[in-house]
């Protein structure tokens with residue numbers, strides 16, 4: 001059994017209800033936004049759960065990810081493994097070449113370590129702008145956000161409106177880390193092998209490290225920065241919040257997409 005599954009997979013009370021609610025939410029969203037809904041996948045554990053559900057339930061939800069140009073080889077390989085496993089195509093959205101060349105010429109390849117401003121500029125160029133293109137023409141998007149991932153995500157609703165009035169749907173909002181790995185382990189879902197090397201939250205290679213026992217799961221991301229600065233801009237724009245269908249429950253422990 002893999003390290004991550006052995007460490008984290010656990011069936012906890014209420015899992016079947018949470019899974020049923022997730023499936024209902026995804027079905028509803030696919031029906032409400034035919035041909036205009038996408039899973040914005042980080043290829044993290046949560047997003048592999050959602051990819052599995054979308055494929056197995058044959059939901060009309062596209063799957064897309066950001067190829068920042070800084071991903072680990074294992075993450076890139078996961079794209080091909082998932083495509084072969086599910087028989088689907090994962091859209092890859094790249095940063096603009098001229099923007100990358102200009103930024104690297106001006107600030108160097110390791111600019112993210114020099115200041116929060118430069119790190120955020122790198123994220124804006126490699127992630128935020130490509131995400132806008134990924135979402136263009138779409139009326140809804142699905143994310144793997146969960147409330148226990150961080151304090152900043154503690155109130156993530158199942159559905160909210162983003163700044164462009166698109167529906168942003170987080171069907172795993174009330175899932176625990178144990179739930180995620182119980183699903184992955186029991187359904188043989190393909191996942192990033194870096195999770196077996198104590199990287200619960202995986203982003204770009206220069207900005208992700210393994211964590212030690214007792215460290216917060218998100219501490220392996222941008223570890224040189226203060227906790228308050230640790231978002232890349234992909235999930236900080238939403239403002240109008242609503243919930244549907246179910247009271248928000250909470251759990252402890254967590255990792256990140």
Ligand code: SF4
Pocket residue numbers: 068070112119120122123124126127203204205206207232
């Ligand atoms: S996570 Fe790091 S490498 Fe990736 S876009 Fe942000 S700063 Fe750049």
